[in-house]
Amino acid sequence: METKSTYKAFRVEENEGNYISTIKEMPFTSLAQGEVLIRVHYSSLNYKDALSASGNKGVTRNYPHTPGIDAVGTIVSSESNKFHVKDNVIVTSYDLGMNTDGGFAEYIKVPEDWAVKLPENLSMKEAMIIGTAGLTAGISVLRLSENVKPEDGPIVVSGATGGVGSLSIAILKKLGYKTAAITGKETERDYLIKIGADEVIMRQDFEETEKKPLLKPAFAGAIDTVGGVILENIIKSISPMGVVTCCGNVASPKLDLTVFPFILRGISLIGIDSQNYPMTYREKVWSKLSNEWKIDSLTETCTEITLNELQEKIDLMLKGKLKGRTVVKLDI
Structure with a gap:
């Protein structure tokens, strides 16, 4: 585990019916059995994230909250028998970014069952363009x-x-x-x-x-x-x-x-229910996406942003003015 005591996160807070986003320093909390702490390298922006960031209670019930239903990064601390420190993993869907703090942060803490190993021939950025x-x-x-x-x-x-x-x-x-x-x-x-x-x-x-x-x-x-x-x-x-x-x-x-x-x-x-799709099939699809289905021009279809640019892109997405994929770079 790194010696930092806090990490940056895109936090959405409710104030008299308005939802306001800011970049905040968040404290680390201890891991429970079966959980892993991941240093996030990339996340990506999805429509559910935009809804969560705008206070949609059908997506996120309680605030303050960190959206981000996608994340990829490196495990820095583990209470898991399945994953170990330095493993590179992808986390998509389940409850991440909905009612569990999500990938718009430098670190996420998740159950081991939510993670899948990053395929060897897929970069972290490519994994989040896919997301x-x-x-x-x-x-x-x-x-x-x-x-x-x-x-x-x-x-x-x-x-x-x-x-x-x-x-x-x-x-x-x-x-x-x-x-x-x-x-x-x-x-x-x-x-x-x-x-x-x-x-x-x-x-x-x-x-x-x-x-x-x-x-x-x-x-x-x-x-x-x-x-x-x-x-x-x-x-x-x-x-x-x-x-x-x-x-x-x-x-x-x-x-x-x-x-x-x-x-x-x-x-x-x-x-198609990708949120709770069984892990066996997730691994099969990720394998195909990194091999015979891999898109050669994948990086040409995305825009890369930082946490500071996120709210602007969320606003555009809610207006239907984004195209392709938007990835958020966390390891700055």
Whole structure:
């Protein structure tokens, strides 16, 4: 254990209904059995982090709080039989950054069961460009690819400029799939083509409520990150025996559908829960993301910031004005 008595953290405090963030010095606390203390090198910014930082009680119940659902770093103290000092590990999801102080800090203390060893051929920065968003994308691609092959037809991806959407497109491209990217940002067409999209579809073309129970089949499968009417219309547009994965509800958590896409076309709808995904499968996905699924241009799709720049990026994310991935460098 290092001799420092405090460490820097991005703390969000509640003051008469307002949520204010500051960089604060925090004291170390002792480890319980089975816990590890990690010196964080990088974290990353996710939509859940932005919600936590703005006082969303559905994400974080109690304040003061340190958000950050992703972290990667080196173990400096261990009460674990599984991990040892100097091990490099990744921690994503579970309760990190939600109701447990998270990765927007120089150190985190977590149970051993939340950590996975950093793959040898993946840098810490690359691991956080991937982060929960990439893990979610990887799980989605894994479930999709078990049933839909590249020769079956194109895959449509919604929320395409976001973290999950953009990484899904890049992985699918790596695996030989044709993709169609749904976005509300006409200005990002070139960006989406650059990361691997073969076609860009404007969101308004999928946002209109379509009363027909089925639409003309256009896609072999889909990765949906937004829910609502867009997901409804995607499901109606999937070819027979196609697969749709869903992992988000930023548009709406509700679906207004008939059962016809499922019983007349045999479509499967698969929910993706990366927060509590079993460790065996996490390790499998991380292995693929660091080997055969590894994206060569990974570092080109991210912006690197410090804790001092974090609030500005959170504000932009809440306004829907961020694209790609934002990683936070802690080992300054």
